[in-house]
Each structure stands twice: as C-alpha cells, then as structure tokens.
Amino acid sequence: MKTKGIQILPSILSARMGHLAEDCRRAMEAGADGLHVDIMDGHFVPNLTMGPDILRAVREAVPEAYLNVHLMVMRPDLYAPLFIEAGADAVLIHVESPCDLRATLAAIRGAGKRAGLTVCPETPATALKGYEDLLDEVLVMTVHPGFGGQAFLESGVPKIAEIAKGLPAVDLSVDGGINAETGARCAAAGANVLLAGSFLFKAADMRDAIADMRWKIESACKAGG
Numbered sequence: 757m758k759t760k761g762i763q764i765l766p767s768i769l770s771a772r773m774g775h776l777a778e779d780c781r782r783a784m785e786a787g788a789d790g791l792h793v794d795i796m797d798g799h800f801v802p803n804l805t806m807g808p809d810i811l812r813a814v815r816e817a818v819p820e821a822y823l824n825v826h827l828m829v830m831r832p833d834l835y836a837p838l839f840i841e842a843g844a845d846a847v848l849i850h851v852e853s854p855c856d857l858r859a860t861l862a863a864i865r866g867a868g869k870r871a872g873l874t875v876c877p878e879t880p881a882t883a884l885k886g887y888e889d890l891l892d893e894v895l896v897m898t899v900h901p902g903f904g905g906q907a908f909l910e911s912g913v914p915k916i917a918e919i920a921k922g923l924p925a926v927d928l929s930v931d932g933g934i935n936a937e938t939g940a941r942c943a944a945a946g947a948n949v950l951l952a953g954s955f956l957f958k959a960a961d962m963r964d965a966i967a968d969m970r971w972k973i974e975s976a977c978k979a980g981g
C-alpha cells in the first residue's frame with residue numbers, strides 16, 4: 757500500500773561522518789520523515805560508503821527513525837540480509853544488479869521489510885515489468901549513482917510520470933539533485949518520497965529547509981491535482 761502523503765528523507769551520505777549520530781538526530785528533530793542510507797560497494801558504482809555496522813549505529817542513534825536503505829552493490833541478494841539485520845526498514849536494490857531480482861525482493865519482504873527497485877538514468881521504466889507484484893517502492897535516480905552533490909537530470913521527470921501512471925499503488929521515490937524546486941517538479945509528476953542530501957544537510961537551518969521543501973512540494977501536488 758502506498759504511503760500516505762509526501763515523505764522527505766534526508767540522505768545521510770551528505771551528513772558529517774565524524775558527527776553522524778548527531779546529524780541523524782538533528783535531521784529527525786528538524787521534521788524529517790525518516791533517513792535515506794546509500795550503500796556503495798566500489799564495484800557496482802565507483803565509490804565506497806557505509807556497511808552494516810554504520811547502519812546499526814544509526815539505528816541506535818535514532819531508534820524511532822524509518823531507515824530507507826539503497827543498495828548500490830553487485831550482489832544485493834547477499835547484502836540485503838545483513839542490512840535488514842542491522843536495522844533497515846526498507847531495502848531498495850537496482851534493477852540492473854546481476855542477481856535473481858525476484859528472489860531477492862521476495863526475501864526482503866519475507867523478512868517483514870519493504871522492498872523496492874531502483875532504476876538508473878539510462879534505464880527505461882519498462883525494466884520494472886515482471887516485478888510489479890513484489891514492489892513496495894520504486895526509486896528513480898535523477899543523477900548517475902555513485903556520488904553525492906550532482907546536478908539534477910531533467911530526463912527523470914517524464915520517467916517518474918510514466919511509472920506513477922503504471923504503478924499507482926507503489927511508493928515512488930526520487931534521488932539526485934533534489935531540492936525544493938526540483939522536488940516540486942518530481943512530486944507534480946507523481947513522486948511522493950523525496951530523498952535529499954546536500955540541500956538539507958548543508959542548509960543553514962534544516963528545519964526551515966524541510967518545511968519550505970514540504971510546502972513547495974505539497975503546493976505543486978495540489979496544483980497538479
């Protein structure tokens with residue numbers, strides 16, 4: 757069942773790693789609906805980030821937070837159980853990953869967690885066909901995965917609209933160059949989960965940034981509806 761309303765999840769890839777617990781608590785106190793956690797293995801994407809122990813530390817720092825985990829790894833079938841055990845509430849894997857996607861999605865759901873597929877900028881929406889019955893969420897990347905702080909790719913907007921039309925009961929999230937303005941355009945196209953890193957963690961006042969972002973996104977949705 758689709759999550760009600762707009763959800764704003766700060767991406768902790770943009771948090772201060774030396775003050776991660778503090779920044780996670782700050783984000784939740786500022787009005788975030790949860791936290792987004794990007795996991796990179798240095799193979800699927802050319803970068804390395806956090807492992808299960810970091811996620812476990814985040815869970816301990818903010819036990820009440822909804823933790824949305826995005827696995828940018830070659831073998832999500834092997835790593836999903838580790839992040840579930842560490843505290844993930846949702847696990848998103850790439851449709852481009854070389855593994856048995858159906859079995860992996862089923863295993864995530866079997867563990868009582870939300871399962872989702874992520875599509876890269878070059879990947880068409882049609883790549884989701886055959887997995888619809890196992891999806892709680894679809895994540896559309898509006899940057900090339902692997903690094904934070906990239907510019908928003910406008911080509912993601914029509915893809916969001918296409919997926920929203922084809923999968924109306926599935927949460928539709930978007931990640932990459934998201935701020936109040938780009939988030940509003942994505943929400944007007946059908947996205948309801950907005951993942952933002954640099955825009956929120958580098959804001960002078962994160963509470964004000966989240967409130968402004970939420971207002972602009974909800975206004976765009978009302979105008980489009």
